[in-house]
Amino acid sequence: MSRSGASWFTILPAAAAAVTAAPVSATVYLTIQAAQQAMFPGASFTSHDLAFTPQQRSVIAKASGVGGFDKVQRVWDVRSGTSRIGWFIVDRVLGKHEMITYAVALTPDGAVKRVEILEYRETYGGEVRNPAWRQQFVGKRFGTPVQLGKDIRNISGATLSSRHVTDGIRRLLATYQLLLRNA
Amino acid sequence: MPSRCRPLLGTFVEVSADDERAIDAAFTAVETVHRLMSAHEPDSDVSRINRFAHVRPVKVHEWTRRVIERAFFWAKCSEGAFDVVRAGKAALLRGLLPRHADQPQPEAAAHWTWLEVQGGSVRLLKPACIDVGGIAKGFAVDRAVEVLREAGCESGLVNAGGDLRAFGRELLPVTIIHPLSRRQVIASHLKNEAMATSAGLPDDEGQLSFDHLGARNPRWVSISVVAPNACDADALTKAIWNAPRDAYALLAEVGARALALSRDGRVDALRETARVSA
Numbered sequence: 243m244s245r246s247g248a249s250w251f252t253i254l255p256a257a258a259a260a261v262t263a264a265p266v267s268a269t270v271y272l273t274i275q276a277a278q279q280a281m282f283p284g285a286s287f288t289s290h291d292l293a294f295t296p297q298q299r300s301v302i303a304k305a306s307g308v309g310g311f312d313k314v315q316r317v318w319d320v321r322s323g324t325s326r327i328g329w330f331i332v333d334r335v336l337g338k339h340e341m342i343t344y345a346v347a348l349t350p351d352g353a354v355k356r357v358e359i360l361e362y363r364e365t366y367g368g369e370v371r372n373p374a375w376r377q378q379f380v381g382k383r384f385g386t387p388v389q390l391g392k393d394i395r396n397i398s399g400a401t402l403s404s405r406h407v408t409d410g411i412r413r414l415l416a417t418y419q420l421l422l423r424n425a
Numbered sequence: 426m427p428s429r430c431r432p433l434l435g436t437f438v439e440v441s442a443d444d445e446r447a448i449d450a451a452f453t454a455v456e457t458v459h460r461l462m463s464a465h466e467p468d469s470d471v472s473r474i475n476r477f478a479h480v481r482p483v484k485v486h487e488w489t490r491r492v493i494e495r496a497f498f499w500a501k502c503s504e505g506a507f508d509v510v511r512a513g514k515a516a517l518l519r520g521l522l523p524r525h526a527d528q529p530q531p532e533a534a535a536h537w538t539w540l541e542v543q544g545g546s547v548r549l550l551k552p553a554c555i556d557v558g559g560i561a562k563g564f565a566v567d568r569a570v571e572v573l574r575e576a577g578c579e580s581g582l583v584n585a586g587g588d589l590r591a592f593g594r595e596l597l598p599v600t601i602i603h604p605l606s607r608r609q610v611i612a613s614h615l616k617n618e619a620m621a622t623s624a625g626l627p628d629d630e631g632q633l634s635f636d637h638l639g640a641r642n643p644r645w646v647s648i649s650v651v652a653p654n655a656c657d658a659d660a661l662t663k664a665i666w667n668a669p670r671d672a673y674a675l676l677a678e679v680g681a682r683a684l685a686l687s688r689d690g691r692v693d694a695l696r697e698t699a700r701v702s703a
Binding site: 250358 | 428430432437439610611612613614651682684
């Protein structure tokens with residue numbers, strides 16, 4: 243077995259790695275404006291931010307099984323001319339090693355149309371995976387299962403971040419149900 | 426080069442290329458693989474195989490057939506070290522996959538030779554359950570790369586949670602991290618190649634678990650395979666865990682190479698030519 247010495251890879255010394263691991267790295271995929279245009283091309287967007295009352299927060303947390311979210315939810319009412327063609331929501335979730343900002347496009351009746359990660363900020367770097375492929379968001383609505391299922395043993399710290407997005411989407415669907423459905 | 430990222434295949438899938446429409450089309454290809462091969466959706470090809478293929482042949486999409494044929498190829502080469510039928514049974518037992526109402530319990534002896542592909546249909550000789558999660562993610566990456574190339578993109582990258590493939594003239598630097606410390610331990614680069622990594626998962630006590638790889642007390646904590654395509658890299662990175670002695674022969678099937686990180690921090694570089702020249 244050949245060990246090291248090969249030219250196609252380099253073993254990183256611990257000291258050098260400690261230096262490169264320290265800064266937080268962020269990947270920006272889309273700005274909010276670019277995501278809006280990608281998800282609803284040519285539409286107009288009216289800001290419709292939601293400042294939750296404590297009672298609303300508790301209802302949403304109870305309905306979605308997910309607590310812990312920002313005080314103000316950034317929401318846009320999306321229109322083509324005068325008719326509503328959907329909702330555009332920006333949300334963020336915190337993982338063990340990262341913070342993820344993402345956008346969700348909803349149809350006017352509250353089904354997930356598309357999910358895009360806007361920014362992924364990680365403290366260490368590395369892969370993110372969940373062996374079981376639980377998330378399939380498109381078409382989901384409030385009340386349909388958007389969850390990882392029962393707790394899975396051996397979830398890696400990294401896996402948690404994709405689960406946090408799943409939880410976040412479930413919380414947004416509950417938010418739609420309570421505050422946007424009849425707006 | 427623009428990059429987009431969406432949650433798919435149970436991870437974050439990142440697509441980079443110089444054409445935003447092509448990126449959209451690449452995501453559509455990944456979504457199609459997800460839809461066909463997720464064992465969670467009851468009407469996916471994989472779920473229909475798990476529900477009915479022990480009774481009658483189940484007609485599947487061409488992509489599903491290709492994934493299963495490739496899985497069969499790697500099962501044969503590795504003498505079952507890579508086995509989507511045993512993986513399915515294990516995933517079901519561990520509660521990682523649901524058992525649909527009309528889906529039978531897999532028999533105890535279920536393994537890859539029970540799987541048959543006839544034309545566009547798949548059969549199971551006896552009640553069993555397949556899980557193609559160990560190969561289909563790589564296949565999805567390959568389909569996305571194909572879409573980008575057909576759209577005329579000259580270079581690009583598709584990364585599905587560490588199963589990644591680059592194409593074009595540029596070298597793509599990649600870093601392999603330690604699964605426990607998350608420290609960057611190996612730097613390498615890819616050129617028109619794919620890399621897939623599988624590693625131990627940290628449990629609540631901060632120990633690495635290898636149950637998901639079906640490996641007991643392995644000598645390595647992480648294995649990364651570089652291969653011409655992501656589907657083969659993905660399958661190989663699983664097969665090597667359970668066939669460490671045959672690793673060279675397996676890699677040589679498709680001209681692949683591997684970097685394995687041992688428990689004591691050593692890096693083993695595995696490739697067929699290394700053994701020949703030694």
